[in-house]
Amino acid sequence: MKIVVIGAGIVGVSIARVLSMYDGLDVTVIEKQADVGWGASKANTSIIHPGHEENPREHPLRSKLCVEGNRMWRTWVKELDIPARWPGELMVFTSSEEEREARRYVELAKLNGVTGVRVVYDRELRNLEPWVNPAATGAVYAPTAGTISPFEAVIAIAENAVENGVKLLTETEARRIIVKGGVVEGVETNRGFVEADVVVNAAGIHADEVSHSAGVEEEFRIRPRKGEYLIYDEDASVKPARILHTVPTPLTKGVYALTTVHGNLLVGPTAEDLPYEAKEDVSTTDKGLKLLSREASKLLKELPPKSKVVRTFAGLRPEPPKGQWLIRAYTDPWGFLNVAGIRSPGFTAAPAIASYVVQLIAETYDIQLRRREKWNPYRVGPTRVNGVGLDAVDSIIRKNPDYGEILCYCRMVSKAEVLEAVERMKTIGVKPTLDGVKFRVYAGLGKCQGSFCRWRVAAVLSQATGVPLYKVAVGAEPYAFGDVKVLLKGDPSASEGV
Amino acid sequence: MKECEVVVLGGGPAGMAAAARAAGLGLNALLLDNRETLGGIPLQCVHPGFGVHYFGEDLTGTLFAYRLMEKVEKSGVETLLKAHVHSIEVEAYDEKLVNVITREGVLRLRTKAIIYATGARERTLFELGVPGGRPAGVFTAGEAQLLMDLYGVLPGKEIVIVGSGDVGLIMARRFALENAKVKAVVEIMPWPGGLMRNVVQCLMDFNIPLLLNHAVVGVVGRRRVEKVVVAKVDEELKPIEGTEFEIPCDTVVVAAGLRPNVDLLEKIGCSIDQATGGPIVNDLLETTIPGVFAAGNALVINDLVDYAAEQGERAAEGAKLFVENGGLQTTDWIPVSRGRNVRLAVPHYMCTERDATIYARVLRPEKNVFVEIPELQVRKYVAAVRPAEMLRLKLTREQLKQADGCDKITLTVVPRE
Numbered sequence: 001m002k003i004v005v006i007g008a009g010i011v012g013v014s015i016a017r018v019l020s021m022y023d024g025l026d027v028t029v030i031e032k033q034a035d036v037g038w039g040a041s042k043a044n045t046s047i048i049h050p051g052h053e054e055n056p057r058e059h060p061l062r063s064k065l066c067v068e069g070n071r072m073w074r075t076w077v078k079e080l081d082i083p084a085r086w087p088g089e090l091m092v093f094t095s096s097e098e099e100r101e102a103r104r105y106v107e108l109a110k111l112n113g114v115t116g117v118r119v120v121y122d123r124e125l126r127n128l129e130p131w132v133n134p135a136a137t138g139a140v141y142a143p144t145a146g147t148i149s150p151f152e153a154v155i156a157i158a159e160n161a162v163e164n165g166v167k168l169l170t171e172t173e174a175r176r177i178i179v180k181g182g183v184v185e186g187v188e189t190n191r192g193f194v195e196a197d198v199v200v201n202a203a204g205i206h207a208d209e210v211s212h213s214a215g216v217e218e219e220f221r222i223r224p225r226k227g228e229y230l231i232y233d234e235d236a237s238v239k240p241a242r243i244l245h246t247v248p249t250p251l252t253k254g255v256y257a258l259t260t261v262h263g264n265l266l267v268g269p270t271a272e273d274l275p276y277e278a279k280e281d282v283s284t285t286d287k288g289l290k291l292l293s294r295e296a297s298k299l300l301k302e303l304p305p306k307s308k309v310v311r312t313f314a315g316l317r318p319e320p321p322k323g324q325w326l327i328r329a330y331t332d333p334w335g336f337l338n339v340a341g342i343r344s345p346g347f348t349a350a351p352a353i354a355s356y357v358v359q360l361i362a363e364t365y366d367i368q369l370r371r372r373e374k375w376n377p378y379r380v381g382p383t384r385v386n387g388v389g390l391d392a393v394d395s396i397i398r399k400n401p402d403y404g405e406i407l408c409y410c411r412m413v414s415k416a417e418v419l420e421a422v423e424r425m426k427t428i429g430v431k432p433t434l435d436g437v438k439f440r441v442y443a444g445l446g447k448c449q450g451s452f453c454r455w456r457v458a459a460v461l462s463q464a465t466g467v468p469l470y471k472v473a474v475g476a477e478p479y480a481f482g483d484v485k486v487l488l489k490g491d492p493s494a495s496e497g498v
Numbered sequence: 499m500k501e502c503e504v505v506v507l508g509g510g511p512a513g514m515a516a517a518a519r520a521a522g523l524g525l526n527a528l529l530l531d532n533r534e535t536l537g538g539i540p541l542q543c544v545h546p547g548f549g550v551h552y553f554g555e556d557l558t559g560t561l562f563a564y565r566l567m568e569k570v571e572k573s574g575v576e577t578l579l580k581a582h583v584h585s586i587e588v589e590a591y592d593e594k595l596v597n598v599i600t601r602e603g604v605l606r607l608r609t610k611a612i613i614y615a616t617g618a619r620e621r622t623l624f625e626l627g628v629p630g631g632r633p634a635g636v637f638t639a640g641e642a643q644l645l646m647d648l649y650g651v652l653p654g655k656e657i658v659i660v661g662s663g664d665v666g667l668i669m670a671r672r673f674a675l676e677n678a679k680v681k682a683v684v685e686i687m688p689w690p691g692g693l694m695r696n697v698v699q700c701l702m703d704f705n706i707p708l709l710l711n712h713a714v715v716g717v718v719g720r721r722r723v724e725k726v727v728v729a730k731v732d733e734e735l736k737p738i739e740g741t742e743f744e745i746p747c748d749t750v751v752v753a754a755g756l757r758p759n760v761d762l763l764e765k766i767g768c769s770i771d772q773a774t775g776g777p778i779v780n781d782l783l784e785t786t787i788p789g790v791f792a793a794g795n796a797l798v799i800n801d802l803v804d805y806a807a808e809q810g811e812r813a814a815e816g817a818k819l820f821v822e823n824g825g826l827q828t829t830d831w832i833p834v835s836r837g838r839n840v841r842l843a844v845p846h847y848m849c850t851e852r853d854a855t856i857y858a859r860v861l862r863p864e865k866n867v868f869v870e871i872p873e874l875q876v877r878k879y880v881a882a883v884r885p886a887e888m889l890r891l892k893l894t895r896e897q898l899k900q901a902d903g904c905d906k907i908t909l910t911v912v913p914r915e
Binding site: 235280281282283284285286288289306307309310311312313385390391393394397398401402404405406409410412414447448449450451452454455459469470474475476477478479480481482483484485 | 532580582584585597599600601602603604606619620622624625627629630631632633634635637638640641644645646649650651652653654655676715716717718720721722737761764
């Protein structure tokens with residue numbers, strides 16, 4: 001049985017991983033970007049939600065899978081060596097109106113079976129979070145909230161899925177679902193036809209277009225909802241212990257402030273609904289960034305100075321009509337599934353969505369699922385110089401001197417780590433790019449944002465892949481234009497690939 | 499464990515000058531750099547303007563670096579390249595451990611003194627608060643310069659330069675010389691951020707427009723930069739609504755100033771001056787941690803490389819006194835206070851026992867002024883002061899003696915009238 005999953009975001013790779021547990025399934029993930037997780041999965045708040053913010057009356061499936069996903073992630077992060085912490089969340093209120101609003105989430109927690117959610121005041125609040133704003137009168141505490149490295153999660157799951165036999169085709173864009181006689185035959189892509197008995201549409205923000213091409217859910221439209229973020233340098237002193245959250249109001253969805261697993265203060269998101277056609281607009285705005293500073297200063301005792309902002313970014317969340325996830329298996333065309341409009345808390349729910357979808361495939365298309373004996377649940381993360389003791393650094397350098405050659409000063413990343421990332425990317429079928437390396441080894445995530453290390457990493461990539469330095473890709477585009485002297489002579493081939 | 503008297507961190511101009519001087523003074527010194535060659539940033543500076551003060555001739559950056567390398571070699575000082583400092587541990591006031599990552603393993607150096615000459619880093623668009631997309635084609639000026647002049651790679655063809663710092667001005671000319679089109683240099687302040695000679699030689703001579711009082715308020719591009727949005731700013735440097743216009747380009751080069759690299763100093767608890775971004779130092783350039791000296795752009799952003807080298811030598815002299823006497827002698831340190839139109843001044847503390855040099859920058863351009871230190875009865879006429887150009891005041895021991903009993907000395911800029 002051939003299964004094609006469209007989209008290597010968190011939902012797509014999770015489904016692929018769960019599918020890889022079973023015998024007789026030939027699973028291929030196709031992804032239009034050069035790497036996995038470059039859509040909404042990369043640019044989000046990095047939170048594993050407890051599930052106390054989901055209303056089970058309006059969104060029963062979302063609520064159930066969110067709570068289940070939170071539980072499953074605890075196993076997944078261990079099996080897959082994904083950086084994650086479980087500090088709990090405080091929804092901070094400053095007035096009795098806000099308190100009333102916040103208390104609704106205690107009720108929702110009860111309905112959803114989320115444990116430990118309660119209201120905390122004054123001293124307990126300050127014990128839980130010394131960085132909380134003195135104006136805060138209390139908070140709803142949800143101890144099961146966690147934070148994860150979202151891009152590394154997608155990479156880890158993809159690596160594990162490939163290890164278990166899944167094929168990944170990057171730079172492969174689904175153009176159309178091919179249906180004959182009411183039965184799915186495969187996917188037409190920019191790189192040719194990919195045959196499939198079952199096609200799972202997990203195309204994120206573009207999932208509506210894929211669905212339309214299969215002839216189902218013609219009315220279903222996904223709107224991009226932009227979320228902007230501020231990220232501060234790891235040396236900024238403000239580091240909240242918990243995940244802090246403002247109380248959502250009809251006007252704002254609430255802004256979070258938290259310390260990421262990499263030690264940076266992260267503030268966001270905004271929530272701006274964009275027109276349907278703005279599905280690529282990941283620009284930040286002056287207005288959005290100002291709003292974030294304002295909201296974060298309500299949460300925190302103080303905010304680091306603006307000069308400590310190391311990066312601002314925006315992500316596009318796929319917002320389906322009425323916020324309803326569209327998870328459905330079709331019998332016409334036979335073999336097509338939508339896993340579409342997976343807005344927040346999609347990342348949290350991803351492992352649970354994956355299990356649910358695999359069951360759905362089995363039930364709808366009458367497939368007997370047999371667990372593979374040889375399935376490997378484990379994936380080991382990369383070796384890093386930063387954060388381990390000097391003796392440990394010394395011993396890895398003695399095994400491989402490339403660990404002793406530091407390329408990124410801010411995050412102390414060695415040449416060996418970059419080379420390992422290149423190998424890992426090749427292993428799963430991903431073209432080594434500067435961005436891909438950055439998210440795997442953190443070179444360029446520090447305060448200089450790569451102005452010291454990007455050329456060094458590019459030189460290593462150039463050497464490792466045989467591509468000239470200027471042609472090494474940043475994301476989708478080459479780093480530079482070509483050889484200065486050759487370009488001067490007017491040789492057009494020097495600027496090819498631009 | 500390797501023992502030394504002074505470890506110099508950073509093989510750029512300040513570090514090379516420091517190491518050569520330290521060796522000349524008879525110290526057992528070790529010079530470290532994390533790249534595969536000494537030289538630091540001037541290596542990638544193929545333009546002239548280096549060495550007029552230090553070597554008495556006008557050299558290119560590359561040649562300046564080479565001359566210093568020769569000096570280092572002649573001095574016989576031991577150098578260690580491809581060496582990354584992992585951490586510094588202060589064991590005692592006259593004993594520090596410098597932990598170094600090399601391809602041979604972790605090297606632990608026990609030293610009495612440290613000269614911290616790690617240079618500066620460039621400010622990024624994020625730090626400037628420029629919103630917009632983050633497509634390919636955004637470079638800091640230093641990265642662009644390195645690509646062009648060390649690797650022979652052309653980073654872009656249609657360029658907008660954000661900020662008019664010296665590196666940006668130099669790069670505007672470099673791009674123009676390589677037939678790339680520099681559309682504009684955009685500067686938020688009412689005056690250029692770089693030296694006047696660079697404004698003339700790099701922009702005016704090449705007909706490159708300099709937009710003062712303008713800010714880049716957005717970078718637009720889906721995959722590669724497609725254009726920037728520029729707006730006029732008001733007196734508070736806020737963009738004025740309705741004045742926005744677009745400049746199509748494929749590359750954005752950020753030249754909006756440098757910040758001293760002080761990560762390791764901060765980690766060991768050195769006090770940092772908010773005005774310079776570098777450590778607080780006395781006249782021998784010793785930081786608030788005894789025996790840890792700073793020089794070059796890690797201390798204060800210099801306009802001329804000559805001053806960085808000069809500071810390196812001064813720090814070496816400080817290290818010599820420190821090592822010889824088991825620490826610098828306790829004395830009445832007199833704080834240097836910033837008076838009218840002075841944005842920053844280094845060193846922060848003076849003593850009355852030896853000659854010293856003050857490096858300072860003004861807040862705003864002014865013509866026809868006196869630069870004064872009233873307490874020392876020092877007064878120097880200057881036809882024009884500009885924020886981009888450093889003020890350098892050499893003070894003799896005799897002049898400084900007059901500060902005996904003063905609770906501070908004040909550097910101030912006053913109109914001639």
